Amino acid sequence: MLGYSHATSGALAWSGAAAALPLTVLTYPAMQSGEIRAVDLIMGTFLTAGAALLPDADHPSGTISHVLGPVSHYACKFISTISGGHRHGTHSFAFVALVTYGTWAGEHWLGRWFTLALVFFLLALAVKALNLGGTGDGPRAWITDIVLAACGTFAIDHWISDKPAWLPFAVGLGSLAHLLGDCLTDRGCRLLWPFKVRTRVPLIDRTGNKVETLIIAPLFALGTLALLWYTITNQP
Ligand SMILES: [Zn+2]
Secondary structure, eight states: OOHHHHHHHHHHHHHHHHHHSOHHHHTTTTOOOSOOOHHHHHHHHHHHHHHTTGGGGGOTTSHHHHTTTHHHHHHHHHHHHHHTSTTSGGGSHHHHHHHHHHHHHIIIIIOHHHHHHHHHHHHHHHHHHTTTTOSSSSHHHHHHHHHHHHHHHHHHHHHOOSOOTTHHHHHHHHHHHHHHHHHTBTTOBOTTTTSOOOBOOOOBOSTTOHIIIIIIHHHHHHHHHHHHHHHHHTOO
16 A cells, blocks of 8 residues: 555544544553543644554655655665564564554653654654655655654644653554555555464555545545544534
8 A cells, every 4th residue: 555545544543543432542551531632633643644654664665764864764674674574573463562562661761752753753754645745755855744744743742741641542553554454455464473374355456556546545534534523523
């Protein structure tokens, strides 16, 4: 699947979860009670969209590889080598658990700077995948991405007072949405990695085909807007 489809599927998963699930699930593993404000819902949508690109950290020519120019490119090459190549370790439930708990642990033990660095990276991914900063992979595109993500991070720093309890859930959910999307392609995913079983329900025969770009991704985007509107207007 294309980065754009992955990002919109992450956004849809977040808005669906926010509409349907109780707050204790959204703030797992912190299990906090309280409330999620409209600003959290909207920020969470962009951050989950960005998190839906994370599993492709094993792909040296994917969206995530171009997000921060040469830095992310070499990081992806390294991750690809240690995780066993494309669609191995990072396309598994083990990876979803790792990033969920990693986010929680980072927020908990490392504090605010970790949260803001992660927010910056996820926003850069969302901006890149949704083509908000223009298309292409050259310096002009990734510098625009960095500037937009930095502005978003300052906004989040201002609006979200403390470490957001829903962030680990958003990161895990985005990654999970990515895996489900990849399972719809011919190649499938090894969800139970390191076991060799491959899960695939090949409904999308070729990455970027017309069904994906003209129907699925726009429907995901519309569904996200509808669910956010529903959740925000039905808040007590
Ligand atoms: Zn993938």
